[in-house]
Amino acid sequence: xxxxxxxxxxxxxxxxxxxxxxxxxxxxxxxxxxxxxxxxxxxxxxxxxxxxxxxxxxxxxxxxxxxxxxxxxxxxxxxxxxxxxxxxxxxxxxxxxxxxxxxxxxxxxxxxxxxxxxxxxxxxxxxxxxxxxxxxxxxxxxxxxxxxxxxxxxxxxxxxxxxxxxxxxxxxxxxxxxxxxxxxxxxxxxxxxxxxxxxxxxxxxxxxxxxxxxxxxxxxxxxxxxxxxxxxxxxxxxxxxxxxxxxxxxxxxxxx
Numbered sequence: 001x002x003x004x005x006x007x008x009x010x011x012x013x014x015x016x017x018x019x020x021x022x023x024x025x026x027x028x029x030x031x032x033x034x035x036x037x038x039x040x041x042x043x044x045x046x047x048x049x050x051x052x053x054x055x056x057x058x059x060x061x062x063x064x065x066x067x068x069x070x071x072x073x074x075x076x077x078x079x080x081x082x083x084x085x086x087x088x089x090x091x092x093x094x095x096x097x098x099x100x101x102x103x104x105x106x107x108x109x110x111x112x113x114x115x116x117x118x119x120x121x122x123x124x125x126x127x128x129x130x131x132x133x134x135x136x137x138x139x140x141x142x143x144x145x146x147x148x149x150x151x152x153x154x155x156x157x158x159x160x161x162x163x164x165x166x167x168x169x170x171x172x173x174x175x176x177x178x179x180x181x182x183x184x185x186x187x188x189x190x191x192x193x194x195x196x197x198x199x200x201x202x203x204x205x206x207x208x209x210x211x212x213x214x215x216x217x218x219x220x221x222x223x224x225x226x227x228x229x230x231x232x233x234x235x236x237x238x239x240x241x242x243x244x245x246x247x248x249x250x251x252x253x254x255x256x
Contacts, residue, residue: 003018008042010035011040012155013036015029019168021169025167027166030053031144032254033052033146034146034155036152038073038147053143057071057080058131058132059080060084060148062085078145083128083131087117087121117153118217118224132146132158133165150184167255184212
């Protein structure tokens with residue numbers, strides 16, 4: 001099963017290997033990682049992270065996010081692949097207009113807001129996630145990290161799609177997705193950052209509802225894949241560019 005990586009300053013850092021597939025294989029551990037931003041890693045933490053053997057980092061954050069919270073490694077060690085995801089009008093409106101989040105007064109409004117982000121990830125960003133999958137075939141890859149700011153939406157969808165492609169059952173993929181709620185430090189990490197952007201009026205409950213995950217979020221994204229492409233298999237082949245032969249190669253590389 002997956003492992004939470006305890007490195008000081010790391011945000012939501014997890015090994016998302018270890019899951020069994022429907023065919024009875026197992027996703028390799030110690031190869032696939034997911035996290036939030038890494039700006040807070042001190043010198044010892046950076047050494048601890050490098051000891052994981054990660055050779056490729058896929059950074060899904062906006063340019064502005066990377067400038068505000070830079071990754072504390074030279075771009076060549078490990079290799080850093082920048083895939084600036086903008087999950088559509090819902091996310092950009094909130095970034096540009098603090099009043100957007102201030103108007104999310106009810107739980108239902110906040111859930112609808114986050115569902116919109118995740119639907120956009122599925123519908124509008126197949127080409128971006130295709131770039132992420134391309135790195136999984138890098139012949140020099142020894143360990144792979146996909147991350148964004150908090151490691152929950154852009155990263156959560158990306159890790160989920162990887163696991164589903166490898167043949168992990170949707171229920172287990174959802175389990176991995178929901179682990180964010182147990183590993184995230186909402187009070188220390190999320191709340192101050194949300195208050196800085198959107199106002200001191202935000203409470204810890206607001207931070208949990210905005211920065212946590214719910215089954216509805218990933219389910220909405222996967223349902224959107226079925227609506228647009230007809231099936232997850234079609235999404236992999238037509239949206240991500242994984243032919244049956246490439247998919248078999250991916251499984252051979254990351255399953256045991």
